[in-house]
Amino acid sequence: MSKIYPKSVIDQTELLIEGLQETNFFEEYEIEDLTFVRQYLNDLLLQKFYALKSIYFHYIPILIA
Numbered sequence: 001m002s003k004i005y006p007k008s009v010i011d012q013t014e015l016l017i018e019g020l021q022e023t024n025f026f027e028e029y030e031i032e033d034l035t036f037v038r039q040y041l042n043d044l045l046l047q048k049f050y051a052l053k054s055i056y057f058h059y060i061p062i063l064i065a
Helices: 007-022 035-064
Strands: none
Touching: 007 035
């Protein structure tokens, strides 16, 4: 079963991968298949996305008051 990622997470993952490709990171470490990289970054950024979202919603009552 595959996960569904928010568009913002996918966009950030692609930006990170593009940056790493521009610096030849994957060539230097002989990484040809980016499937694992993409999955790992999506999972990591999804965790950060939810963490920030929960912090934001936790402090909304304080900001409104």
